[in-house]
Amino acid sequence: MTPEDLFREPEQPHSGTRPQQDLDVLPYGSWFGPAEPAEAAAGYSYEETHSTYGGASYLEQHWPHPAAQFDEPAVQVPGHWAPTGSNGTTGSDGPAGPPVEEPQPEDPPTLELGPPVLDVHFPYPQPEPGEGPGPLYVIGDVHGYLDDLLAALHQQGLIDAEGHWSAGRSRVWFLGDFTDRGPDGIGVIDLVMQLAAEAAAAGGYCRALMGNHELLFLGAAKYGDEPVQSTAGTASFLAAWRLNGGQQHDLERLEPHHISWLSRLPAMGIEDGHLLLHSDTTAYLEYGETIADVNDAVHTVLADEGIDELWDCFRKFTKRFAFRGQAGTMAAQELLSTYGGYRVVHGHSPIPYLTGTDHPDDGAKPHVPGPYIYADELAIAMDGGVTMNGRLLVARLPLN
Numbered sequence: 001m002t003p004e005d006l007f008r009e010p011e012q013p014h015s016g017t018r019p020q021q022d023l024d025v026l027p028y029g030s031w032f033g034p035a036e037p038a039e040a041a042a043g044y045s046y047e048e049t050h051s052t053y054g055g056a057s058y059l060e061q062h063w064p065h066p067a068a069q070f071d072e073p074a075v076q077v078p079g080h081w082a083p084t085g086s087n088g089t090t091g092s093d094g095p096a097g098p099p100v101e102e103p104q105p106e107d108p109p110t111l112e113l114g115p116p117v118l119d120v121h122f123p124y125p126q127p128e129p130g131e132g133p134g135p136l137y138v139i140g141d142v143h144g145y146l147d148d149l150l151a152a153l154h155q156q157g158l159i160d161a162e163g164h165w166s167a168g169r170s171r172v173w174f175l176g177d178f179t180d181r182g183p184d185g186i187g188v189i190d191l192v193m194q195l196a197a198e199a200a201a202a203g204g205y206c207r208a209l210m211g212n213h214e215l216l217f218l219g220a221a222k223y224g225d226e227p228v229q230s231t232a233g234t235a236s237f238l239a240a241w242r243l244n245g246g247q248q249h250d251l252e253r254l255e256p257h258h259i260s261w262l263s264r265l266p267a268m269g270i271e272d273g274h275l276l277l278h279s280d281t282t283a284y285l286e287y288g289e290t291i292a293d294v295n296d297a298v299h300t301v302l303a304d305e306g307i308d309e310l311w312d313c314f315r316k317f318t319k320r321f322a323f324r325g326q327a328g329t330m331a332a333q334e335l336l337s338t339y340g341g342y343r344v345v346h347g348h349s350p351i352p353y354l355t356g357t358d359h360p361d362d363g364a365k366p367h368v369p370g371p372y373i374y375a376d377e378l379a380i381a382m383d384g385g386v387t388m389n390g391r392l393l394v395a396r397l398p399l400n
Contacts, residue, residue, distance in 0.1 A: 134204050135170050135171070136172075136173075136274070137171070137173070138174075138397060139152075139172065139173070139392075140175055140392065140393040141347045141350075141386065142174070142178050143179065143180055143181045143182045144179055144183055144184050145183070146182075146191065149392055150191070151392075156394045159195070165195050165199050165201075165202055165204075167202070169203045171205055171271065174192055174207070174209065175348075175382055176210055176348075177213040177383075178192065178211070180250075181387045182387065185250040189262070193261060208265055209269065210262075210265040210278065211278040211347065212279060212318045214265060215310065216237065216240060216241050216246070216314055217250075217251075218263060218302065219241070220237045220240075223236070224237070228307055229311075235311075240314075263299070264299065267284065268294055268295065270291060270340055273343065273398075274342075274343055274344075274398070276345050279317045279318070279348040280321060280322050280346045280349050280354075280379070283317055283319055285334070285335070323379040328379070329376045342378075343379065344375075345397070346380070350366075350383045351372045351383060351390065352366035358385075365390075366388060368390040368393070371384075373399060380395075
């Protein structure tokens with residue numbers, strides 16, 4: 001059972017959730033293991049991290065904010081699995097593990113960032129005659145693991161050693177879930193916003209999707225402990241956020257420009273025939289028949305439709321495993337025939353859960369060599385399970 005299942009609701013049409021007995025039917029798929037980059041051959045390792053990005057420490061030192069709206073301590077749920085991730089913090093779900101210590105504050109940053117300036121139009125360098133678009137990259141769930149993200153981006157040549165964009169006209173899409181479970185969700189958001197500005201100035205772009213944890217985080221910030229009418233019993237966004245790995249220090253450091261940026265993220269997109277989603281669910285079909293309609297519908301829910309409508313949206317995009325098992329290929333085909341593209345690329349469900357290769361009993365590190373291609377090669381899973389000691393995946397598309 002994953003943490004999101006703790007608030008279980010009746011199945012909805014197009015929910016994508018397979019019957020429980022089908023969860024043991026593993027997909028027939030293949031791993032994509034890219035060749036070792038030149039940086040690795042030169043001595044750079046995947047585990048190497050860079051600490052030059054200011055992130056949370058800079059915010060805390062230079063962006064004073066009012067007292068936190070919510071000052072209750074995070075709730076530890078009895079029996080809730082909290083394995084240690086690669087940074088030694090609470091991870092995903094499973095059997096109870098030993099208590100973990102809160103991460104210590106970072107050293108003073110060497111890269112100073114002011115509040116991101118929104119809606120600035122950068123002069124895009126014009127492409128050379130006959131020059132096509134830059135290469136396309138996708139990035140799976142980050143969940144607050146800023147150092148892992150910096151290492152993975154550097155390994156792919158997308159940033160330099162100081163954490164700045166170095167990929168020229170490349171196109172980058174984050175698939176959502178920036179916060180919760182890891183130590184520095186706000187730092188991750190700040191980095192993505194910074195890279196978006198730097199990429200635009202270089203003639204490329206860095207974009208991001210709305211994940212279910214963005215919906216949950218925004219709901220916790222906006223509604224707090226206000227009850228929602230859940231068929232699973234009365235609940236609140238704040239309680240659900242804490243139960244699913246919400247970090248109090250992220251909530252305390254959330255600023256209005258973060259909320260504005262997160263609220264405008266699209267729910268889905270398409271690039272080079274790749275249909276980009278956060279969640280491996282067909283719930284998107286309930287919000288429109290075009291990508292633009294889906295994005296507009298989700299933005300409307302966030303803007304003014306109320307707490308129960310946002311809760312319902314969060315619950316629908318928390319569903320998973322739509323492309324797994326015998327009906328998975330048909331579910332992927334349904335989304336592709338509706339929204340376009342020839343292959344779905346998603347995050348949300350950690351690959352070790354998707355493939356049944358997690359090891360909750362023996363504690364062994366999951367084997368995640370790369371993205372997972374399945375559903376008759378119509379779907380690519382990109383959540384490498386960084387919260388469960390897996391990997392934070394960055395991949396260049398297309399994958400063959």
